[in-house]
Amino acid sequence: MIRNILRAAAALIVLALPAHAIDIREVTSPGGIRAWLVEAHDIPFTALEIRFRGGASLDAPGKRGEINLMTATLEEGAGDYDSQGFAAAQEALAAKFGFDVDDDTLAVSARMLSENRDKAVDLLRSALTDPHFDQASVDRVRGQVLSVIASNEKDPGAIAGAALRKIAWPDHPYGTALDGTAESVKALTREDMFDAKARVMARDRMVVSAVGDITPEELGPLLDRLLGALPEKGAEMPPAVAPKLSGGVTVVPFDTPQSMVAFAQPGLAMDDPDFFAAYVLNQILGAGGFSSRLMDEVREKRGLTYGIYTYLVPKDLSATWQGGFASANDKVAEAVKITQEEWEKAATGAVTDQELADAKTYLTGAYPLRFDGNANIADILVGMQLNGMGVDYINTRNAKVEAVTKDDVARVAKRLLDPAALRFVVVGKPVGLE
Template structure:
C-alpha cells in the first residue's frame, strides 16, 4: 500500500512551467552545495546526485570496475544483505536508482516526507557502507557478462564501439564502460572498493532536490547522507580530441541490413555558437520528417526508415553524430547522400521557413521536459554539470530565438566538414568503397 502511495504522488506531481521554478542554492555546514526547488503541495521529494568522472575513472587494467561496482550498490549495505536491503526500501516506499556513464555516476532517490529520515539513512548505507558480498558480485558480474555477450552480437553496439575506438583511441571514451569479458572476470572485491573510492568522493558531487523539503532541512540531510564519503577521488582523465579522418570502416556482420553511425567534431555547450549548432542540427537531422536528411535519404529515395543526427557535448570531448540503418544494397548510396547534404549544410544556407520551424519546435518542446519532480531534479543536475546558471531555464528559449541566419552560416562554415565526416558500417554493404 505504501509503494502504491509513492507511485500515486509521482503520477500526481504536476509539470512545473520553466518560468515558475524558484531555484535556491543551499550549502550545508559540511560544505556540500545543492540546488533546491521547494514544492510542498505533495509530501514527496526527488533527490538527484551525480559524481563527475563516472566510468572514465576506471583504474588502468580494471575496465568495467565502475559499472560492476555501481550495479552492486543496492545489493546489500551495512548489516543488510541484498534481500534485506530491498525489503527495507520496499517497506519505506523509497525508490533508488544507480547508473553510470562516461562522465558521471548518477544516483536518484524518491521518498515520502513521512519516511524521509529512514529513507536517507538507508541510502546512506548503500553509498557509504556497501557490502560487495561475493555472492552478489558473482550475480551482477554474470549480468554484465551477459550484456557484453549480447553487445557482441548487436550491430548497433558493434558500430558504436568501433567508431569510439577509432576516434578516441586509448582514452576511456574509446572502449566500452562494461569492459571486456576478460577484464570483468579478473576484477576482485578489492577492485570494487577502489573503484568506489575513485569516483564517489565529495570533491566531484553535484546535487539537486525537488519537492517537499526546505533549505533548513536539506543541508543536514546532505551532511548525513554524503558526509561519510572521502574528500577527494582519482584525478580526472585528460581531454581528448576526436580523430575524424573521413574514413569508412566496415564491421563484418551477417545481416541483410547494415547499421551505420557517422560523425565529426562538435562543440561544447559553452561555445558562443552552440545554439546556432543546436538549431542547425535540428534542420539537418534532428527534426524527424522535417529534417533535410530524412527528406533526402528516406522520403525522396527510400534508402532508410529513419536517419537522425545529434550533438554530443561530453565533458572531455565534443562530437556531432548521426545514425541510420539500410539494406546492404542501399548503404553506399545512402552514405553518398549524407556526404552531399553535409557539404550543402557546411555553406550555412538555411531558409527562413527552416529556421522558424526549428525555433518553434525547440522552444515549444522545452517546457514539456519539466514533467515531474524527478525530471526537474535531473535537469538541475545537468545544468550544474554543464556550468549553466539557475536563470538559464528562464533565458534558454530567448537564446534559441536570438539565433539568426548569419549565426548559422558562421557556425556551419567554422564547424561542418564533409571531408572529415567518418562512417562505421556494421553489416555486409555492397559496393562500398
C-alpha cells in the same frame, strides 16, 4: 552508441527548461555541501539527484568496467542488510533508489515520501558509504554484465558504436565500452569494487539537487548525514582530448540483411559561444524528424532507410557531432553518399527562413512539455550544474534560441561541419562499400 544517444538526449533536455517555471534556491549544508533546491509542498514527496563527475572514465588502468560493475552492485547489500533485505527495506519505506553510470558521471537517484524521509536517507547512506560488495553479489552481477557484453558482440548497432569509439578515441577511456570486455570484467575482484568506489564517489566532484516537500533548513543537515562521510577527493580526472576523426568509411563485416551505420565528426562543447547556433543547425540537418533535411533526402525522397538522425554529443572531455541509420545492404552505399552530400550542402551555411523558424518553434515550444514532476526537474537541475549553467539559465534559454540568426547558423556551419572529417562505420554486408 545507445549510451551516446542517451547521453546526448540528457544534455540537450537541459537546454529545454521552460522559462519562469521554477524557483531555484542554492543551499549550503552546515558541512559545506552545496545543492540546488526547488520547494514544492503540494505533495509529501521529495526527489533527490546526486551526480559524481568522472563516471566510468575513472576506471583504473587495465580495469575497464570496474566502475560499471561497482555501480551495479551498490545496493546488493549494505549496512545491516543483505541484498534481499536492502530491497525489502526500500519497498517497506515506499522509497526508490537508482544507480547508474556513463562515461562522464555516476548518478544516484532517490525518491521518498516525507513521512519516511529520515529512514530512507539512512538506508541510502548505507549504500553510499557502507556497501558490502560480498563475493556472491559481485559474481552474480558480474554474470549479468558478461551477458550484456556477449549480447552487444552480436548486435550490429553496438558493434558500430564500439568501432566508432575506437576510431575517435583510441587512447582514451571514451574509446572503449564502459561495460569493459569479457576478459577485463572476469578479472575484477571484490577489492576492485572498493577501489572503484573511492575513485569516483568523492565530494570534490559532486553536484546535488532536491525537489519537493523539503525546506532549506531540512535539506542542509540531510545532505551532511547522507554524504558527509564520503571521501573528500577522488581519482585524478582523465585529460580532455580531441576526437581523431577523418573522413571515409570503415566497413565491419557482419552477416545481416541490413547494415547499421554510425557516423561522426568533431563537435563543440556545451559552453562554446556557438553552441546554440549549432543546436538549431542540428535540428535543421538531422534532429527534426520528418522536417529534417536528412530524413527528407534519405527516407522520403529515396526510401533508403526508415529513419536517420543526428545529435550533438558534448561529453565533458571531448565533443562530437554524430548520427546513425540502418539501410538494406544493397541500398546503404547510396544512403552514405546522400548523407555525405547533405553534409557538404549544410557546411555552406545556407538555410531558409522557414527552416530557421520551424527549428526555433520546435526547440522553444515542444521540449518544455517534458518538464513535469519533481523527479524530472531534479534531474534537470543536476544537469544544469554539471554543465556550468547558473540558476538564471531558465529565464534566458528560450531567448538564446530565438536570438539565433541565419548569419549565426552560417557561421557555425562553416566553422564546424567538415565533410572531410565525417567518418562512417558500416556494420553488415554492404554492396558497393569496402
